[in-house]
Amino acid sequence: MPSIHYVEYDAAHQHDFVYSIPEGLDAWLLVLTQTPALFEVNGELQEYPAHSAVLYPPKHNIYYRACSRKYVNDWVRFDADESYITETVLPVGTPFSLPDPGYCHQLFQLLTLENSFQNDYRELSIDYLFRLLFNKLSEASQDKLTPQYYNLLDLRKTLYSNPGHPWTVSSMAAHLHISTGYLQTIYKSTFGISCMEDVIHCRIRLAKERLGYGQHKIAEIASLCGYANVEHFCRQFRQLTGFSPRAYREKLAAKQPLPRDEE
Structure with a gap:
């Protein structure tokens, strides 16, 4: 040793x-x-x-x-x-x-x-x-790091710690003082996912946590996760998990097995 x-x-x-x-x-x-x-x-x-x-x-x-x-x-x-x-x-x-x-x-x-x-x-x-x-x-x-790598990493950490913020590509680009097109290009090439897709995945992870451990109403969870519209939240949640938020909560409550990547 x-x-x-x-x-x-x-x-x-x-x-x-x-x-x-x-x-x-x-x-x-x-x-x-x-x-x-x-x-x-x-x-x-x-x-x-x-x-x-x-x-x-x-x-x-x-x-x-x-x-x-x-x-x-x-x-x-x-x-x-x-x-x-x-x-x-x-x-x-x-x-x-x-x-x-x-x-x-x-x-x-x-x-x-x-x-x-x-x-x-x-x-x-x-x-x-x-x-x-x-x-x-x-x-x-x-790794071959780009000149903007550390700024991108800080941005990603900020996204992950505050997914409920009303993020837009424009606000993220302004955060780094670069154009929206350049941000989208270097973000995906660095992390393998677009910046808004990353935000959406963060929000859905937070939503699954809230649905499984807490008494928040679905509308409250949608707001906590940065969605101004409950229907939009439910639609994206179903797209990423295969379940509606209500069905996801009910399956967790009944302790029914979920697909591995949905647990």
Whole structure:
């Protein structure tokens, strides 16, 4: 299992911060940046954006430094002999962008907590967190992120957390300060679904939750899910689930089996 020497998140440094170890460490080093930084890659100094990850194996040249008013990162130095680390597909010594930096940041927070306390399953928990982290990094290293990716991701999280808002393509495009046509193109190419289809699916998921667990009237649920018209809500609900809202609620109440993707 991985053995942590030191792990830290939200480590902040001044504008003159430099980390240089030409001969490398005797351990692995994983760095996730929160600000832009300069990294030496193949003998050349290159600037990489915030939300980049870089993995250094033992004895690998390390050089990176701040390139703005401050430098902030999450980092962990550790030993490992597990194949998912030692035989990783991740590029070593070369930064790559993270599709969901907030997710990886939370994993660093959990790693720090687990490493700080002597809990009964501490080592096992740390190993699970490392496996999850390296899975996410492997996925990230294969992605080609568009310049608007992080803005799109923030928009999607906003949609998912508030599906009842009266979303329109125009309002979403205004949220990102781009045209409606461009939004529709990059949203579908990024997530495999159009922005309004995504909103509708979110609303129907919320409606199923309300129908199964609560005493709201169907008209109230329609309003909570962003529908001004109950008939329109019922029509879309049937299109996506195969049931009317009332029939769906009755089947759940009778504990009758629903198709797997409707549960």
